[in-house]
Amino acid sequence: MIKSYKLKRGLANAFIYIVLAVLGIVWVSPLAYLVLHSFRDEGLAVVPYLLPKSYSFQNYIELFTDTATLNFPRWFLNTFVVAIFSCIISTLAVLMVSYSFSRLRFKARKPLINIGMILGMFPGFMTMIAIYYLLKAMGLTQTLLALVICYSAGAGLGYQISKGFFDTIPRALDEAATIDGATRNQIFWKIILPMSKPIVVYTVLTSFIGPWTDFILAKIIMGDNRDNYTVAIGLQTMVSLEFKATYFKRFLAGSVIVAVPISILFLFMQRYYVEGVTAGGVKG
Amino acid sequence: MKYIDYMQLNPFQRFWYNFSSAMKALPGKLKNFFVAIGALIVKFFKGIGKAVAGYVSRFIKGDWAVKISYLIMGFGNMVKGQFIKGLLFLGLQIAFIAYFIFFGWGYLQKFPTLGNVEQGMQINPATGGYELMPGDNSMLILLYGVLTIVLTVIFFAVYFASTKSAYAVAQQVAAGEKPADFMSELKDLLDNKFHVTLLAFPTLTISVFTILPLIFMILIAFTNYNKAHLAPGKLFTWVGFETFAEIFEMTEGASKGATFVELTKWTLIWAVFATVLNYLFGMILALMINKKGIKLKALWRTLFVVTVAVPQFVTLLLMNQMLQVDGAINILLMNLGLIDKGILFLNSTALVARVTVLVINCWIGIPYTILITSGILMNIPADLYESATIDGAGPVRSFFSITLPYMLFVTTPYLITNFIGNVNNFNVIYLLTNGGPTTENLYQAGYTDLLVTWLFKLTMNSQDYNLAAAVGILVFIVCATLSLVTFNLTKSAKNEEEFS
Numbered sequence: 037m038i039k040s041y042k043l044k045r046g047l048a049n050a051f052i053y054i055v056l057a058v059l060g061i062v063w064v065s066p067l068a069y070l071v072l073h074s075f076r077d078e079g080l081a082v083v084p085y086l087l088p089k090s091y092s093f094q095n096y097i098e099l100f101t102d103t104a105t106l107n108f109p110r111w112f113l114n115t116f117v118v119a120i121f122s123c124i125i126s127t128l129a130v131l132m133v134s135y136s137f138s139r140l141r142f143k144a145r146k147p148l149i150n151i152g153m154i155l156g157m158f159p160g161f162m163t164m165i166a167i168y169y170l171l172k173a174m175g176l177t178q179t180l181l182a183l184v185i186c187y188s189a190g191a192g193l194g195y196q197i198s199k200g201f202f203d204t205i206p207r208a209l210d211e212a213a214t215i216d217g218a219t220r221n222q223i224f225w226k227i228i229l230p231m232s233k234p235i236v237v238y239t240v241l242t243s244f245i246g247p248w249t250d251f252i253l254a255k256i257i258m259g260d261n262r263d264n265y266t267v268a269i270g271l272q273t274m275v276s277l278e279f280k281a282t283y284f285k286r287f288l289a290g291s292v293i294v295a296v297p298i299s300i301l302f303l304f305m306q307r308y309y310v311e312g313v314t315a316g317g318v319k320g
Numbered sequence: 321m322k323y324i325d326y327m328q329l330n331p332f333q334r335f336w337y338n339f340s341s342a343m344k345a346l347p348g349k350l351k352n353f354f355v356a357i358g359a360l361i362v363k364f365f366k367g368i369g370k371a372v373a374g375y376v377s378r379f380i381k382g383d384w385a386v387k388i389s390y391l392i393m394g395f396g397n398m399v400k401g402q403f404i405k406g407l408l409f410l411g412l413q414i415a416f417i418a419y420f421i422f423f424g425w426g427y428l429q430k431f432p433t434l435g436n437v438e439q440g441m442q443i444n445p446a447t448g449g450y451e452l453m454p455g456d457n458s459m460l461i462l463l464y465g466v467l468t469i470v471l472t473v474i475f476f477a478v479y480f481a482s483t484k485s486a487y488a489v490a491q492q493v494a495a496g497e498k499p500a501d502f503m504s505e506l507k508d509l510l511d512n513k514f515h516v517t518l519l520a521f522p523t524l525t526i527s528v529f530t531i532l533p534l535i536f537m538i539l540i541a542f543t544n545y546n547k548a549h550l551a552p553g554k555l556f557t558w559v560g561f562e563t564f565a566e567i568f569e570m571t572e573g574a575s576k577g578a579t580f581v582e583l584t585k586w587t588l589i590w591a592v593f594a595t596v597l598n599y600l601f602g603m604i605l606a607l608m609i610n611k612k613g614i615k616l617k618a619l620w621r622t623l624f625v626v627t628v629a630v631p632q633f634v635t636l637l638l639m640n641q642m643l644q645v646d647g648a649i650n651i652l653l654m655n656l657g658l659i660d661k662g663i664l665f666l667n668s669t670a671l672v673a674r675v676t677v678l679v680i681n682c683w684i685g686i687p688y689t690i691l692i693t694s695g696i697l698m699n700i701p702a703d704l705y706e707s708a709t710i711d712g713a714g715p716v717r718s719f720f721s722i723t724l725p726y727m728l729f730v731t732t733p734y735l736i737t738n739f740i741g742n743v744n745n746f747n748v749i750y751l752l753t754n755g756g757p758t759t760e761n762l763y764q765a766g767y768t769d770l771l772v773t774w775l776f777k778l779t780m781n782s783q784d785y786n787l788a789a790a791v792g793i794l795v796f797i798v799c800a801t802l803s804l805v806t807f808n809l810t811k812s813a814k815n816e817e818e819f820s
Binding site: 045048049052053055056059060062063064066067069070082084085086129132133135136140142145148153154155157158160161162163164165166167169170173185186188189190191192193219220221224245248249251252256268271272275284287288291294295298299300302303306309310 | 459460463507510511512514515517518519521522523525526528529530531532533534536537540605608609611613614620623624625626627628629630631632633634635637638639640641642644646647648651652655683687691692695715744746747750751772775776779780785788789792793796799800803
């Protein structure tokens, strides 16, 4: 009896191993294809076999040197600059809003929280056209400044996760500091912020990653000004009908260059990501 | 049902009981919701009434300086020694009046008609020649009209505050106190009024770049701003609910109404399938990875989670390329000898494209579910499974009788958020199929277009701005209702006992 139970369990585990292995291959193979073919030396856009026959760094080198029509290094720099600035502004905005909603008590608090919740329910693209005209009226379309503004202007609405974090810090700390004569400003900088490193790191990283992955807003704002593209729309341009024949391999190389750092950042903060998604939404 | 009866139910029955009682309570909750809204409105008007009463009574009770500050903002503060504060009020008043006279009023007076002078060839009185004369730009009139209204409301709020402040200072002086000087008020901004300092900047940017565009787009839905009325060449004007009527109008052929119905159906099918498939398969995989006795857990987990880490636009563009006729997937199938020539995954028939999109979405979405549910799955008490095994339940039975009810109970809010996310899942559709396969049967849409991608195409390709705005409002109503229900469910769930 015991033997057959063991056998049964062994069979079940073997079955699970097989399923996991097969599915694991299914999941990873497109990424493997991306990486392998980004080093492919021979052929043009596509080749009628799966594994490349020869490897070289040619695609990567061309990506950074052949910049006459499609300027990938420039796009990379654009995205980097936009990411830095919007990261600073949005982090400040998020922390300021979440701190006020979590630690300070004032008359307009509840109404403001509700307004923030309702604003979050509108589909984002609905406002894009209006934003486009607004930027046009300011003479800012097709500039990087416009992108920074767009990415950081609404950042304050993403306060929920860090508010949830601030809520967990005991209020007794604030009260003790107030008795000792600290102003709320000092409490914010000297007590709450140093205790909230994880959430600050999370906010910084998410707002830094945003511009690298956003697609649609950048496309609307930049239009056909290829010099000011970010990597996302730039890479899409590379696989458009006009360029695909020559640029497909470089598209793969460019994707790898963008994906590797972002993936590392994500794996680094996945714990916070899970907490963020489940916070408030999930009971348990 | 008595508590003792409840305790005897199995987890699934308990879930069903909770669910059905929540549904039964729904009409009552809805009633309460509307009563609460009514109470809020009453409270709002009572507040306004009180404010007006205070406004008048302060004018009557105040001394001459207070009375003058009702006309010249900040006067009362300046007379009583709060010189800088008074100057700031005054400067604000002058700035607003200048804005209103030189800029705002011109747009505001055209706001009811959105302009009546069309751009066209006319005799230019200055030169006497027959030239293209600029007319009214309805778009700018609408935009700046909204801006002026918002600024005016803000100004009146500040004005109200300034009269209040003048009265307060007068009271202080009359009581023999020294009014606070400017520096101490600035210091207060870092302490008792710290929220003002913190929230000023985010509120400003959100108002300009979120609220203002939102009001603008909502108003657009009530105009006839489309490609026949493009600013600045043509004028557009208010049409009331005509655009909404157009959406629900059922005519033959590729009408807007028929397209809306078709796309709504597909959006719902998509959202349900995408959510349910990802949830079920993700959970099963997470269970497999975390099963006792399975080795290399970290490896399996990483294999799946890596696809989450790679930016979504990269994976989607890559998938789009791999699904082409000459793409990697067709090459693989051909090398395996399964097919002779490439399959058109994305642009042959509606069914093939839709199934492909759903499958690819599983590839993208399942790792997210694994990531999210792993932790919760580990929290299911192990003795539940042990007793089930003793009672002779196999793994399938335990999954449907223990795991699924437990997870549904805990993650319903997450599921609904996920569902809303899928209704708005722009990236997957846009980057994968761009709505294709294209068809003549739908107005400006393909078979895999969701409502949100249709909204985008309507604005970008066919300039049907009013239609797009109306569709956006409808999507918002659906999503907001779902979110409110979720919110209420979580709130009620928190008060209930722990599932065990």
